[in-house]
Amino acid sequence: MFSKVRSAAICGIESRIVSVEVDVANGLPQFSMVGFLNAQVREAQDRVRTAIKNSGYSLAPKKVTVNLAPADIRKSGPGFDLPIAVAVMASYGFFPGDMLERIFLAGELGLDGSIRGICGVLGMVLEARRAGCESCIIPEANVREGAVIQGIQVFGAGHLKEVVEHFISCRKLHIASINIEEMFSEMPVRTMPDFADIKGQHTVKRAAEIAAAGMHNLLISGTPGSGKTMIASRIPGILPLMDIEESLEVSKIHSVAGLLPSTGILRERPFRMPHHTVSPVALTGGGGVPRPGEISLAHRGVLYLDELPEFQKEALEILRQPLEEGEIRISRNSGQYVFPADFMLVASRNPCKCGYYPDRTRCHCHEHEVMRYLHKISRPLLDRIDLHAEAEQVQYEELVQESGEETTAQIRKRVLAAQSLQKIRYDGSRFRFNAELTAAELEHYCPMEDEVKAQLKHVYEQKRLTARSYHKVIKVARTIADLEGCEVIGLRHLGEAVYYRPADGLQ
Ligand SMILES: [Zn+2]
The missing domain is CATH 3.30.230.10 (Ribosomal Protein S5; domain 2)
Structure with a gap:
């Protein structure tokens, strides 16, 4: 039969x-x-x-x-x-x-x-x-x-x-x-750690907020133990919760990888932190029967690369295409596979191999060793990072102070407001977030006061920016203005954006 x-x-x-x-x-x-x-x-x-x-x-x-x-x-x-x-x-x-x-x-x-x-x-x-x-x-x-x-x-x-x-x-x-509608009408039990746990580090926290608001990629530099990873791991918490469609899309990827939690669906945005010894295939996906890699598991969330210069060069180079296109294509004999990989990249690095440069009481690295360490990150990858923040040693007073730090919920409120402004602005266009703007559209979407234009020229010459860095400064200023609810970019927005942009020779 x-x-x-x-x-x-x-x-x-x-x-x-x-x-x-x-x-x-x-x-x-x-x-x-x-x-x-x-x-x-x-x-x-x-x-x-x-x-x-x-x-x-x-x-x-x-x-x-x-x-x-x-x-x-x-x-x-x-x-x-x-x-x-x-x-x-x-x-x-x-x-x-x-x-x-x-x-x-x-x-x-x-x-x-x-x-x-x-x-x-x-x-x-x-x-x-x-x-x-x-x-x-x-x-x-x-x-x-x-x-x-x-x-x-x-x-x-x-x-x-x-x-x-x-x-x-x-x-x-x-x-x-x-009943998924009902499930999504309730706030999930939040399992993410909270920003309120971090003492001090206000400039890095602010950079994280700006990055989340405009979906900019972020690089955090600082000595070991300065809280870089603690901050990075809290970023998904200040991003808006996923809607049903996004949740299903992300959960499907995690289901294929066998990583879904027992609830059956992911509500919070993923945070992936592969170790720097990760192989290119584990990072991007692949294998005989192609499986999603870390960048696809970070889809719609945050991919955190701790100690960026320690990653294999080959692995970092492969990141360029997905960072540009939001997906990765893998060719195999059995066909071509496309994995979604639309993530926010957060990376960290020590200032030198030992981690304490320029504190000469602790760092004995030679100047050229320091430069070589920093130059291990390729230019094209750095070009895709809009914000650079320095984590400083936390002062004793800050450390022992009784709380008073902003909570994740407070920061998220501002991020949500800035993102909804972008939603209205880019309605009907091919963009969703400020970070996606291309040079040609900057003028249209980033109106600025006259004195801001004059200041930009000054910054461009003084900091010897490349054209690409110049555009990044404007995009970040756009996001900072959005966080304040301003349509026109003002001097203080530009000033803060420049603060998070190193002179090009110093990257
Ligand atoms: Zn050193």
């Missing part, structure tokens, strides 16, 4: 529907599987047969053929175990095969018949709904990420026996449902 059921293969971060077809016929007993499968999928036959047996069902020796279609998609991962097992049992006549119509199945089987969680369920359920499936049965471990998709019935199952009984008897699986 023949039966089929739908499942899905993961291609990059997208899922594609795969039809699992099983035929059981009389003949020489064997179990064969075809359909462009990798080794992991081939192993399914042993797991499936043993899991069925250990669930208490016996299969007469027959000729079983399994085909996963279409044949042009490379199938990988253990998620086909459950659909194969269910289709095999339908073909053996345990229940009518037509019950499997409009049903989607995915899950890994243990030898005892238990169903284990798999990666990428959120995207699979989304694709199943698009393909017209009415319900899906997924591992209990993944049931929340499936249930955030509305408009399709989602059942979670922990054991193969439960799934079979769902079809042959009236003992149905539980429907899992999450």
Whole structure:
């Protein structure tokens, strides 16, 4: 007898529907599987047969053929175990095969018949709904990420026996449902650390606020222990919360990587902090079966590169394309994959290898060693960073002072106001944030007082800025004016923007 059921293969971060077809016929007993499968999928036959047996069902020796279609998609991962097992049992006549119509199945089987969680369920359920499936049965471990998709019935199952009984008897699986609109109407429990924990460091905190308001990339320099990482890790907290669409987009990427929290959906913007020994592939994504890298996991959030000069040159160079385009393209024999990678880059560096330059009581680095260390970051990468902030040693008085520091909530309020001004300004254009403005549009979107223009000329000559740095100063000034709710850029906005711009020779 023949039966089929739908499942899905993961291609990059997208899922594609795969039809699992099983035929059981009389003949020489064997179990064969075809359909462009990798080794992991081939192993399914042993797991499936043993899991069925250990669930208490016996299969007469027959000729079983399994085909996963279409044949042009490379199938990988253990998620086909459950659909194969269910289709095999339908073909053996345990229940009518037509019950499997409009049903989607995915899950890994243990030898005892238990169903284990798999990666990428959120995207699979989304694709199943698009393909017209009415319900899906997924591992209990993944049931929340499936249930955030509305408009399709989602059942979670922990054991193969439960799934079979769902079809042959009236003992149905539980429907899992999450009302996502309702969920998003409530503020999430915030797990991010708060800015109020950081004593002093007002210039760096202010730089973080400006960076968040205009989505500018930020570089923080300072001695070890000056709180660079503490500040960077708090930046996602001052960015606006993700809306439903953004949450689903980001959660889908984290689902493929198997990194979704138990809530099934991410509410806060991601903060990724790969170590400087990270390989280029782990940073950008890739591998035999391409998986999203750190830059895609930071999509719509913050990618923090601590000790930027210590990263492999090759890894940093690859960052240039995604920083420009908001996505990364990876070519493999099996096709081209596009991973979203629209993130805010926050980087930090020590002033020299030992970290204490120019404090000569502690730093014994030679001048040329200091320069070499700083020049390890390539010019094109530095060109994509709008704000440079210096973290200074916190004074004793600041350290022991009783709180009084601004909270994340207070800063976020200003960031939100500045971002909503940009939303209105760029409505209908190709821009979203000030950081995205190109030189040609600066004049149109950045009106300034006459004295500001005169001052800009002075700064340009005195600081010997390049054209690119000049444009960055204007963009940052635009954001500072937005934080104050001013449409026209004034002298104090420019002054502060210049403060965060080193002279070009000193970068
Ligand atoms: Zn040093």
